[in-house]
Amino acid sequence: MDRRDFLKAIAVAGATITVKPSEAMHILTQRSQGPATEGPVDMVAVMGGEPEAMFQKGIEELGGIRQFIRAGQRVVVKPNIGWDKRPELAGNTNPALVAEIVRQCLGAGAKEVVVFDHTCDECRKTYKSSGIEEAARAAGATVVHADQESRYRPVSLPLGKSLKETKIHEAILDCDAWINVPILKHHGGANLSISMKNYMGIVWDRPYFHSHDLQQCIADVCTFSKKPVLNVVDAYRLLKTNGPQGRAVSDAVLTKGLFMSHDIVAVDTAAARFFNQVRNMPLDQVGHLANGEALKIGTMNLDQLNVKRVKL
Amino acid sequence: MLKKVRVGVSAAACVLITFYFIDFAELMPHYFGWLARVQLLPALLSRGVLAVVVAWLLLTLAVGRVYCSSICPMGIFQDLVAWISRRAGKKRKRYRYRRPRVVVRVLALVVPMVLFWTGFPLLLGLLEPYSAYGRMVTAVFKPLYMAGNNLLEAFLSLFNHHALYRVGIFVQSLSALLVGLLTLAVIGALAWRYGRTWCNTFCPVGAVLGFLSKYSLFRVRLDADKCTRCGACAARCKAGCIDSKEKRVDGSRCVACFNCLDTCKFQALSFSLAARRRAGVGEAGVADASRRRFLLASAATAVAVPGALAAAPLKLVTGTTERRKQFPVAPPGAVSYEHLSSHCTSCHLCVSKCPSRVLKPAFMEYGLGGMMQPTVYYEKGFCNYNCTVCGDVCPNGAIHSLTTEQKQMTQIGHVVFVEELCVVITDGTSCGACSEHCPTQAVTMIPHRDGLTRPHVDTSICVGCGGCEYICPVRPLRAIYVEGHPVQAERAAFTEEEEKEVIIDDFGF
Numbered sequence: 001m002d003r004r005d006f007l008k009a010i011a012v013a014g015a016t017i018t019v020k021p022s023e024a025m026h027i028l029t030q031r032s033q034g035p036a037t038e039g040p041v042d043m044v045a046v047m048g049g050e051p052e053a054m055f056q057k058g059i060e061e062l063g064g065i066r067q068f069i070r071a072g073q074r075v076v077v078k079p080n081i082g083w084d085k086r087p088e089l090a091g092n093t094n095p096a097l098v099a100e101i102v103r104q105c106l107g108a109g110a111k112e113v114v115v116f117d118h119t120c121d122e123c124r125k126t127y128k129s130s131g132i133e134e135a136a137r138a139a140g141a142t143v144v145h146a147d148q149e150s151r152y153r154p155v156s157l158p159l160g161k162s163l164k165e166t167k168i169h170e171a172i173l174d175c176d177a178w179i180n181v182p183i184l185k186h187h188g189g190a191n192l193s194i195s196m197k198n199y200m201g202i203v204w205d206r207p208y209f210h211s212h213d214l215q216q217c218i219a220d221v222c223t224f225s226k227k228p229v230l231n232v233v234d235a236y237r238l239l240k241t242n243g244p245q246g247r248a249v250s251d252a253v254l255t256k257g258l259f260m261s262h263d264i265v266a267v268d269t270a271a272a273r274f275f276n277q278v279r280n281m282p283l284d285q286v287g288h289l290a291n292g293e294a295l296k297i298g299t300m301n302l303d304q305l306n307v308k309r310v311k312l
Numbered sequence: 313m314l315k316k317v318r319v320g321v322s323a324a325a326c327v328l329i330t331f332y333f334i335d336f337a338e339l340m341p342h343y344f345g346w347l348a349r350v351q352l353l354p355a356l357l358s359r360g361v362l363a364v365v366v367a368w369l370l371l372t373l374a375v376g377r378v379y380c381s382s383i384c385p386m387g388i389f390q391d392l393v394a395w396i397s398r399r400a401g402k403k404r405k406r407y408r409y410r411r412p413r414v415v416v417r418v419l420a421l422v423v424p425m426v427l428f429w430t431g432f433p434l435l436l437g438l439l440e441p442y443s444a445y446g447r448m449v450t451a452v453f454k455p456l457y458m459a460g461n462n463l464l465e466a467f468l469s470l471f472n473h474h475a476l477y478r479v480g481i482f483v484q485s486l487s488a489l490l491v492g493l494l495t496l497a498v499i500g501a502l503a504w505r506y507g508r509t510w511c512n513t514f515c516p517v518g519a520v521l522g523f524l525s526k527y528s529l530f531r532v533r534l535d536a537d538k539c540t541r542c543g544a545c546a547a548r549c550k551a552g553c554i555d556s557k558e559k560r561v562d563g564s565r566c567v568a569c570f571n572c573l574d575t576c577k578f579q580a581l582s583f584s585l586a587a588r589r590r591a592g593v594g595e596a597g598v599a600d601a602s603r604r605r606f607l608l609a610s611a612a613t614a615v616a617v618p619g620a621l622a623a624a625p626l627k628l629v630t631g632t633t634e635r636r637k638q639f640p641v642a643p644p645g646a647v648s649y650e651h652l653s654s655h656c657t658s659c660h661l662c663v664s665k666c667p668s669r670v671l672k673p674a675f676m677e678y679g680l681g682g683m684m685q686p687t688v689y690y691e692k693g694f695c696n697y698n699c700t701v702c703g704d705v706c707p708n709g710a711i712h713s714l715t716t717e718q719k720q721m722t723q724i725g726h727v728v729f730v731e732e733l734c735v736v737i738t739d740g741t742s743c744g745a746c747s748e749h750c751p752t753q754a755v756t757m758i759p760h761r762d763g764l765t766r767p768h769v770d771t772s773i774c775v776g777c778g779g780c781e782y783i784c785p786v787r788p789l790r791a792i793y794v795e796g797h798p799v800q801a802e803r804a805a806f807t808e809e810e811e812k813e814v815i816i817d818d819f820g821f
Contacts, residue, residue: 045819045821047817047819084696084697084698084699112472120748120749120783121696122667122668122693122696124338124667125667125696125698125699129698142474143474144474144477145477145478147480148478148479148480150478151478187744187748188744188747188748188750188756188757188765189742189743189744189745189747189748189757190742190744191742191765206745206783207745207783207784207785208785210735210743210744210745210783210785211735211739211743211785211786212741213739213741213742214741214742214743214744215741215742216741240814242753243748244748245748245749245750245751247751247752247753247806248806248808250808253814253816255816257816257819269821270819270821273819273820273821274816274819274820274821275820276820277816277818277820278814278816282763284763285763287742287763302821307821309819
């Protein structure tokens with residue numbers, strides 16, 4: 001049984017469970033869970049270190065970067081570089097984390113690592129002030145702009161409900177593997193912005209999302225056939241208020257967390273629960289999580305997964 | 313020798329300022345802004361660098377119109393056109409003496425200036441050579457440069473080279489493109505056929521400096537004793553100011569290009585002090601007559617223009633599909649419509665340099681007189697919260713240079729929310745694009761129903777950046793937009809919540 005089959009099985013198993021687990025059951029299942037605590041690790045949660053150290057530890061728990069990236073592959077690392085903000089303001093993915101992932105991919109023999117985002121603020125500014133352009137280049141990545149529609153090609157999303165087709169950036173379409181590297185943020189529109197929301201940085205027409213049920217469109221775009229080989233949620237600093245931009249350092253909290261999984265719904269659920277320790281955000285209000293689960297792209301039921309928790 | 317120096321300086325000045333204008337990739341450091349700040353009218357209007365104005369006037373009194381020759385980019389551009397035209401035909405072009413057009417020249421100075429000071433800046437902006445050149449470059453040459461960049465980028469990416477990036481090229485303002493093309497056509501055609509006719513007929517800066525250069529200490533002089541009236545010099549004079557029949561050089565129109573000096577086989581021409589002037593020869597006759605006409609015309613127009621100006625203000629209908637705003641938005645640091653109007657000559661350096669492409673030349677937003685002056689619009693982008701470029705580059709002092717802190721406090725407009733158009737209200741689905749793009753959270757999302765959130769605006773902390781208007785997905789009319797402030801204000805300070813220390817030492821799941 002390979003990873004994918006395993007996850008599929010888990011997803012099916014999760015879907016058959018109709019009883020909503022209560023807090024008490026939550027603890028029970030966590031303990032009594034047989035199969036999920038053995039075999040390959042589905043998700044890693046790391047706390048308490050610097051971004052590079054946490055990623056190194058996390059990827060080691062997942063069996064190393066070579067489980068995801070093979071020699072000769074063209075790889076895309078897709079952080080959130082949406083805003084013209086310094087790293088301290090937690091508007092963009094941590095540059096040190098991006099650089100470490102780039103280094104590891106190249107170390108695994110990747111032919112090329114491309115870093116890009118379809119930014120909200122003007123991209124030359126966001127690439128610069130986020131520190132990502134400089135850090136990723138220094139690590140050996142190719143940093144490309146994504147502000148021209150001509151760089152996007154239409155794809156169909158047969159599984160989508162509101163979003164049936166959209167234009168996706170050629171770097172994603174042409175790569176062999178991509179790694180999704182969002183930052184955990186409060187978000188005025190989607191309530192939380194994590195891995196699934198980070199997909200909006202690979203598409204051209206975002207206003208369509210906003211005018212056609214944002215929470216559904218976010219889940220729909222995640223049905224795109226080329227899934228990220230890994231989702232790495234940066235929660236080194238999380239943005240608790242005034243997201244997704246933040247307007248002052250006081251909006252950010254230094255939480256030193258990192259979550260990694262192939263299951264995008266699961267990793268976002270885990271990150272959302274982590275966020276709830278800082279600020280209350282009911283998971284049913286982060287509608288794209290449940291919508292994603294309904295589309296069978298992942299599970300919100302973390303108890304079904306073999307989650308490895310590591311504190312540095 | 314003098315000519316070689318002139319050509320060298322001119323070529324450098326023109327190449328540098330042209331590149332400064334079209335340099336979208338910001339390869340040229342910001343301090344090259346002095347290229348624009350040393351231009352005469354901008355320096356005069358900005359008032360901060362009056363020393364520059366005085367320096368140019370003194371230099372002109374000393375050695376003639378070297379400003380027109382080597383600093384004014386429109387002058388150098390005309391030289392380039394004339395140079396090509398001289399070599400284009402089978403036979404080399406020969407210039408000839410043209411009579412002075414003093415009345416037109418005076419009108420071209422006085423009418424625009426009076427209009428400018430009475431609140432109608434358009435005409436001065438159109439005639440002022442630096443601004444006319446800036447508009448031409450921004451509207452016509454910059455898109456060509458960008459297209460060249462895109463071609464080269466496409467070529468390099470074939471070899472997997474990503475040093476360049478593709479840029480979007482679009483017509484920001486049809487009126488500005490037409491004005492730019494018209495400027496290119498008219499001044500280009502005049503330069504092609506007659507050399508520096510523009511400078512000595514329609515250019516207000518040329519009129520002022522010409523008035524001074526007539527009395528310059530050093531100027532091109534013709535020694536009547538040596539002159540044989542062969543006309544070789546006049547054939548080379550692109551200003552058409554050497555009258556070899558009368559053995560006279562009109563110092564008012566000479567642009568100090570020094571092309572004539574080496575053409576005379578008899579060394580009758582020299583760039584020298586007035587010492588060798590002899591009775592009966594020289595410029596005195598012409599000078600007196602033209603001065604009289606100059607002064608007379610000045611007085612006449614100064615009296616006539618304000619009357620003509622009192623005519624009813626023109627209001628034309630614009631053909632845009634955008635919402636008709638009650639008040640246009642002026643760039644941050646423009647202080648007020650009035651300040652902008654009384655300082656800006658529409659060189660479009662701000663328009664060209666704006667990284668967010670949120671500035672465009674106005675059509676009728678400010679009325680007819682303010683046509684071509686920069687206005688903020690949110691079709692292609694929104695004003696970056698941290699950016700101060702427009703004020704930093706403005707050579708006229710029309711847009712004040714702001715610190716980042718000042719910029720972030722400057723309210724260029726305020727947000728207006730149209731609830732009945734909002735997608736959250738009409739469709740019952742989540743959106744929040746406006747709040748997402750709001751840097752000050754003047755637009756926040758508050759509980760609506762069924763876990764949905766809807767926009768709520770606080771205009772007191774709005775800076776008018778237009779992020780909300782730009783991103784709002786509702787069409788044809790957006791559900792949220794920015795109304796401009798005729799006088800820019802300061803936004804209110806944020807009310808920061810009490811910070812309580814949060815320590816997270818568990819995963820939460």
